[in-house]
Amino acid sequence: MRALLIIDVQNDFCPGGALAVPDGDAVIPAINNLQPGYDLVVASQDWHPPDHRSFASQHPGQAVGTLTTLDGLPQVLWPDHCVQGTPGAALCDALDQARVAAIFRKGTDRDIDSYSAAFDNGRRKATGLIPYLRGLGVTEVDVVGLATDYCVSFTARDLADAGFTTAVLRHACRGVNLRPGDVDRALAQLTEVGVAVR
Numbered sequence: 001m002r003a004l005l006i007i008d009v010q011n012d013f014c015p016g017g018a019l020a021v022p023d024g025d026a027v028i029p030a031i032n033n034l035q036p037g038y039d040l041v042v043a044s045q046d047w048h049p050p051d052h053r054s055f056a057s058q059h060p061g062q063a064v065g066t067l068t069t070l071d072g073l074p075q076v077l078w079p080d081h082c083v084q085g086t087p088g089a090a091l092c093d094a095l096d097q098a099r100v101a102a103i104f105r106k107g108t109d110r111d112i113d114s115y116s117a118a119f120d121n122g123r124r125k126a127t128g129l130i131p132y133l134r135g136l137g138v139t140e141v142d143v144v145g146l147a148t149d150y151c152v153s154f155t156a157r158d159l160a161d162a163g164f165t166t167a168v169l170r171h172a173c174r175g176v177n178l179r180p181g182d183v184d185r186a187l188a189q190l191t192e193v194g195v196a197v198r
C-alpha cells in the first residue's frame, strides 16, 4: 500500500496567511495531480490553541524568528498561526479533499511544538499517524506540502525511522528558508537518514 501524506496545506501557510511560506500555494495543483496515483491519501493540520508557546506573542520582548528554547527543546518563535477553528487554520479550499481519508491534527499542546505529523518535537506524545498507516498495511509514504524545512522534513524523518519507505517530492513542497539554505540543508539531512528526495 502506497500513501500520499499531505502536510499542513493551510491558509496561514499560503500567500496572505499569518506564516506565509514563499510560493506556498504552488503546492496545491501539484498535490491535486498526485492524489489519484495513491492507494491512500492522508493529511495533517497544524492546530494550535490561541496561547501556544511557539508564538512570539507569548514571549514579551522576543521577536518573531528568534531562536529560543521551550521545555528544553530548540524553538523558533513564530507569528500566531493556525489557531484552532480560525480560517487561517483551515485546509486551503483549492486542495482537493475528496480522497483525504483522515486528517491528523498536531500542535494542540500549548507547551510543546509539533512539526512532525507523527510525534511532538520532544517525541513525548504520538498523534496516532504511524499505527494508523501500519494498520492499513501502508509500507510506502510520499510526503508533500508545507513547510519543507519544518513539518515536511520532521514528518519524513519520523516515518523513515518507523520503517516506512519514505520519499519527499520536492515539486509538491515549499519551505520557509528562515536562514538562506535551510531547505537544501533539510533535504540533504533527509537523504542521510534514508529518505528519498525526488
Ligand code: VGL
Residues within 6 Å of the ligand: 008, 013, 046, 078, 115, 146, 147, 148, 149, 150, 151, 152
Ligand atoms: C510549521 C512552523 C510552525 C509547518 C508549523 O507546517 O511547517 N512551521 N508551525
Ligand code: ZN
Residues within 6 Å of the ligand: 046, 048, 054, 081, 082, 107
Ligand atoms: Zn505551528
